[in-house]
Each structure stands twice: as structure tokens, then as C-alpha cells.
Amino acid sequence: MKLIDLLYRAVASRSVDIMELMFNVNNILKCIGRNIIDDTIYVSDLTRCVLRAAYVRRLIHVHGIEHAREIILRKMLDYDNINSILMGFIVQYGLERFLDGSTVRRSQITWRRVIDVDGIRLVISGKPDYEMIIDGRIIPVEIKFTRRNIEKPYSSYVTQCSIYAWLCNAPYCKLLIFTPERVIEREIGPATVEYLRLIVREWLSRAPLWEWECRHCLFRDMCRREDRERIRNSRSIRKSIKILHEIENQ
Numbered sequence: 734m735k736l737i738d739l740l741y742r743a744v745a746s747r748s749v750d751i752m753e754l755m756f757n758v759n760n761i762l763k764c765i766g767r768n769i770i771d772d773t774i775y776v777s778d779l780t781r782c783v784l785r786a787a788y789v790r791r792l793i794h795v796h797g798i799e800h801a802r803e804i805i806l807r808k809m810l811d812y813d814n815i816n817s818i819l820m821g822f823i824v825q826y827g828l829e830r831f832l833d834g835s836t837v838r839r840s841q842i843t844w845r846r847v848i849d850v851d852g853i854r855l856v857i858s859g860k861p862d863y864e865m866i867i868d869g870r871i872i873p874v875e876i877k878f879t880r881r882n883i884e885k886p887y888s889s890y891v892t893q894c895s896i897y898a899w900l901c902n903a904p905y906c907k908l909l910i911f912t913p914e915r916v917i918e919r920e921i922g923p924a925t926v927e928y929l930r931l932i933v934r935e936w937l938s939r940a941p942l943w944e945w946e947c948r949h950c951l952f953r954d955m956c957r958r959e960d961r962e963r964i965r966n967s968r969s970i971r972k973s974i975k976i977l978h979e980i981e982n983q
């Protein structure tokens with residue numbers, strides 16, 4: 734049976750609230766269109782290809798925010814990752830019921846911290862999925878779902894958690910990964926400022942950021958070799974930011 738049929742049954746039997754599922758989709762779409770690199774870099778963007786953020790901005794520039802959201806939603810639904818998206822929502826829905834009443838709650842704060850990278854002032858901003866209070870301190874909690882039976886976290890997950898721990902001034906970020914076979918749990922310590930600078934420099938000089946990224950990218954149809962080469966050949970972060978603005982405004 735297809736996942737979509739299972740979802741239909743779950744909704745029909747009222748074990749899943751379709752309004753809540755749609756609310757989650759809406760939350761994703763709300764993130765689209767935020768300021769990407771004027772002076773703020775979002776943690777979730779830092780762990781994926783910088784061109785994706787530029788293409789989102791271009792869609793907004795050309796079509797306006799509402800139509801851009803529609804285009805991206807259609808891309809998400811057309812693309813064969815719809816099963817993963819729905820699975821993520823369903824697992825998250827179940828997880829929140831499970832966590833209800835525990836010490837883990839949805840994050841309340843959007844965190845911001847300033848760093849200087851090669852003479853440029855940047856704000857790193859982000860909101861982890863969840864948080865818990867231990868000894869009076871907020872500990873960020875990041876939850877991931879994967880259909881693959883991995884045994885250790887992807888490096889992108891570890892990087893993201895280390896940035897959240899730094900951002901929240903926390904001793905670590907709790908990472909929980911739900912796979913079909915197991916739950917992987919790790920405590921990831923904070924990134925150092927030097928490591929964070931390295932991450933920002935890499936982010937602004939690589940496209941894609943990870944080898945496997947293009948296979949799952951919603952923006953493959955927009956992505957041009959020329960854009961990738963311009964980013965890879967940029968010699969400084971100031972130059973990369975200028976190139977990204979040019980790509981966004983094409």
C-alpha cells in the first residue's frame with residue numbers, strides 16, 4: 734500500500750489531523766522568502782548548497798512571494814520526495830504526542846549571534862526544532878528522520894547541531910535521528926568560532942555543498958553550470974555574496 738493511502742486511512746479514522754499536517758506544510762512555506770544573506774545567515778541554510786537559497790530568492794524576485802511559495806510547493810509535490818515529506822510529518826506528529834508532558838518542548842526562541850568573517854559582520858540566526866531545560870540552561874534538541882538505515886549521523890546533521898549549540902550558548906545540542914530500524918542519539922558540542930568561520934567560507938565557495946545534494950535538489954531545473962563555477966571560483970566571501978545577489982536578481 735502506498736504511503737498516501739495510509740495517510741488517507743489515518744485521516745479518515747481521525748488518528749491524524751489533516752489540518753495539523755497542512756499547518757506543518759505551511760510552516761515550511763513561511764520560511765521561504767526570509768532574508769538569506771543580506772547580513773543574516775540561517776543555520777538551516779548553512780548546511781545545504783548556497784545556490785538553493787539564491788534560487789529561492791530569484792523566484793521571489795521574479796514572481797513575488799505568494800507565487801514563489803506556490804511554485805516551490807508544486808516542486809515539492811511533483812518531486813518524488815513527497816513520500817519522505819509526508820513520512821516526516823507523520824513521524825513528527827506522533828513524536829509530539831509522545832513528548833507531550835515531557836521536559837522537551839517546541840523551541841520558543843529564534844537565536845541570533847554575530848560573528849566577523851574576513852572583516853564582514855554576519856548574523857547567524859536559527860531556531861532548533863525543540864529545546865529542554867537542564868540545570869536552568871536551554872539545551873537545543875534537533876530531530877531528524879531518514880528512510881535509510883544509517884548507523885551514524887550524517888556530517889550535515891552534526892555540523893548543524895554544533896552550530897545550534899554555539900548559537901544557544903549551550904554545552905551541547907541533543908541530536909535524535911529516527912531511522913526505520915533504530916533511534917540514534919548523540920550530544921554534539923558547540924562549534925568554535927574558528928570552525929564556524931570555516932563553515933561560512935566553505936558554504937560561500939562550494940556548490941553543491943555535499944556531493945549527494947544535486948540528486949535531491951528541487952532547483953535542478955534552474956541550476957546553471959555557470960552559476961556553480963562562479964561560486965567555486967570566487968576568491969573571497971565578499972565576492973561570493975556579490976555573485977549570489979547577481980544570481981538572485983537575474
Ligand code: SF4
Nearest residue numbers: 782784941947950956
Ligand atoms: S542542483 Fe546542486 S548545485 Fe544546483 S542548486 Fe541544487 S544542490 Fe546546488
